């Protein structure tokens with residue numbers, strides 16, 4: 001479809017709706033009729049390939065629809081293809097994809113972010129109206145920021161994970177990306193809600209509420225603003241804050257003292273959960289399988305050949321952190337930190353309505369710049385990971401451009417269940433500003 005490598009599969013079997021889907025479509029409100037939606041390739045669509053960006057699933061065809069896909073189909077959306085991602089959503093640049101990186105439509109020498117980089121690039125280049133992503137530590141918000149689009153990481157449990165290839169089940173959530181917050185909202189409204197196939201979902205019905213900016217209490221989390229952040233990003237985010245202050249919002253400095261521990265805690269819990277979730281890829285149940293003499297050889301060879309370096313690194317880290325003698329020192333400690341962060345968010349939202357911070361510490365970086373330095377890559381999540389540990393909703397929206405013409409995103413975070421608040425604030429900002437209306441040069445992506 002383009003040079004961007006944003007899509008892994010476009011030449012797909014046409015979707016034939018099940019009789020129940022057709023009935024529901026006929027009965028339904030068709031809220032997504034005419035909308036072209038791209039799907040991150042870690043979300044199952046019946047009869048379409050599902051690779052999760054990994055060689056180990058190359059050639060695998062999903063036998064069923066994820067719950068979000070069933071809901072999108074029943075609302076009349078047109079699904080147009082599966083987008084590129086970091087392998088099993090581990091990464092911040094799409095460079096760990098077994099199928100090569102996606103490129104940033106604003107500058108083809110730079111990454112689109114990750115792990116939902118293909119989705120963000122597809123939206124930015126105008127190849128679809130909306131794209132689904134998944135966010136475990138920032139994988140929707142960071143690529144949205146890098147590609148100049150709006151991306152929502154919903155409240156944990158408000159959207160079903162059934163049919164999402166699991167990374168860390170306690171943080172994973174499916175969300176949408178589009179240029180306009182309004183389109184993100186339409187898709188979120190259609191796909192959220194309790195699901196009998198995912199016991200972590202709760203009864204949630206999205207309602208826009210008409211949030212008022214006059215009197216809104218905005219907290220600026222000290223621990224995030226004090227990080228080393230590109231000055232142009234800081235300035236553009238301050239302008240977002242000023243926009244609300246000019247319209248009657250009140251700002252205050254707030255503190256979430258455990259936030260500096262969020263990233264280290266995440267990089268213990270995530271590998272622990274991921275190593276358990278990835279155990280199912282054994283060369284028997286899924287596609288890729290190496291011919292060997294014994295069963296044990298089959299397991300080891302399939303996994304050695306099928307998984308890339310980042311995935312192997314995390315399986316090693318995770319099994320180590322969970323092993324006898326290390327469990328208390330690493331995993332249990334990290335879970336304690338997570339609980340503390342969750343609690344500090346609950347407390348801060350008794351004082352303020354929303355938190356605002358930049359989405360990323362840096363502008364979109366060059367392809368190849370960070371891929372050989374995992375710690376540098378992990379730091380891409382510094383500003384976004386807290387919302388995942390706390391399970392709260394967060395939106396990244398375009399707030400400007402660098403002098404070099406690269407997009408800048410800022411993040412609005414609210415308490416659990418207040419997805420409507422972050423969406424409303426993004427819509428209010430976008431109704432009066434133009435950042436989300438700027439497009440990359442078509443020559444960059446044709």
Ligand code: GLN
Pocket residue numbers: 089090091092114115134135136137138139140167270378380381
């Ligand atoms: N950078 C994070 C990681 O590699 C992103 C994960 C995610 O949100 N899917 O784990």
